[in-house]
Amino acid sequence: GQQVMQIPQYQHVQEGEDFTTYCNSSTTLSNIQWYKQRPGGHPVFLIQLVKSGEVKKQKRLTFQFGEAKKNSSLHITATQTTDVGTYFCAGPTNTDKLIFGTGTRLQVFP
Amino acid sequence: DTAVSQTPKYLVTQMGNDKSIKCEQNLGHDTMYWYKQDSKKFLKIMFSYNNKELIINETVPNRFSPKSPDKAHLNLHINSLELGDSAVYFCASSRAGAYGYTFGSGTRLTVV
Numbered sequence: 001g002q003q004v005m006q007i008p009q010y011q012h013v014q015e016g017e018d019f020t021t022y023c024n025s026s027t028t029l030s031n032i033q034w035y036k037q038r039p040g041g042h043p044v045f046l047i048q049l050v051k052s053g054e055v056k057k058q059k060r061l062t063f064q065f066g067e068a069k070k071n072s073s074l075h076i077t078a079t080q081t082t083d084v085g086t087y088f089c090a091g092p093t094n095t096d097k098l099i100f101g102t103g104t105r106l107q108v109f110p
Numbered sequence: 111d112t113a114v115s116q117t118p119k120y121l122v123t124q125m126g127n128d129k130s131i132k133c134e135q136n137l138g139h140d141t142m143y144w145y146k147q148d149s150k151k152f153l154k155i156m157f158s159y160n161n162k163e164l165i166i167n168e169t170v171p172n173r174f175s176p177k178s179p180d181k182a183h184l185n186l187h188i189n190s191l192e193l194g195d196s197a198v199y200f201c202a203s204s205r206a207g208a209y210g211y212t213f214g215s216g217t218r219l220t221v222v
Contacts, residue, residue: 033210042200043153045210086151097166098211100145100153 002027002093004101012107019079021104023072023089030092032065032072035100038085043100079108113137116201116214123191124222131186131217133201140206141165142184144176147198147216159184191221 003026013019023032031050035043047056049065049072056063062075072089089101114135123129135142143166144156158166159178173189184201201214 035210037151042213042216043202043211045212048209088153095166097155097158098143099155103151103153105151 002091002099004089004091004099006087006089006101006104008104009102010105010107012109013079015081015108015110016078019076019083019106021074021087021089021106023074023101025070025091027093028069030069032069033090033098034063034072034074035088035090036085037088037103041085043088076106079106081108081110084108114201114203114212114214116199116217118217119215120218120220122220122222125191125193127191128187128189129191129219130188131199131201131219133184133186133214135182135201135203135212135214137203137205137212139203139212140181141204142178142181143202143204143211144184144186145200145202145213147200149197153200157184157186188219191219193221195219196221 006023031048033048034046037043047063052069053067054065060077064073086103086105088103090098092098116133141160143158145153146156147153156168156170157176161181162178175187178184198216198218200216202211204211
């Protein structure tokens with residue numbers, strides 16, 4: 001079945017350092033979504049990318065959708081302690097089921 | 111003004127018991143979902159309902175039975191609970207043509 005993998009699984013950074021998580025799907029996606037889950041919280045929708053090669057920014061967060069629409073990345077510039085959490089990418093299957101990636105857990109040390 | 115609300119937030123129960131989790135959304139969304147998040151944080155879809163009709167039923171044991179009395183509610187009943195059912199269960203909803211799912215705050219189920 002369709003799989004969505006993310007690397008790294010864990011990332012520990014010093015506050016102020018940059019962070020990137022990579023998302024790879026086994027199949028081409030019509031779109032890619034990104035979610036953030038704070039410790040003890042629930043996933044919160046961040047953004048959706050639809051077009052091949054699309055790049056979107058939200059303040060210090062930069063999201064990119066690959067040209068082949070099978071991979072994506074989330075880059076955070078100058079991390080803050082409020083960025084702590086698990087970041088998930090997610091993509092729909094051909095039956096519109098949303099498959100979540102394996103997640104990247106980010107820890108930021110002050 | 112919680113958009114997607116789940117009850118209870120915590121559920122501790124013994125093996126073999128039957129329990130229910132309730133979910134309600136006030137967003138006017140037409141599709142609702144149940145996701146299971148295990149201890150490694152993997153999020154896996156279990157069921158999806160669109161306007162009270164079941165449209166996705168993943169490989170989930172028959173002990174799990176969803177019920178949608180109307181498009182704002184999606185409940186999950188679990189029979190004969192097993193240790194492996196311990197997880198966080200999230201309800202979510204979405205609107206056709208719109209971006210993203212809205213998740214409830216989750217129900218942490220612990221089977222002892």
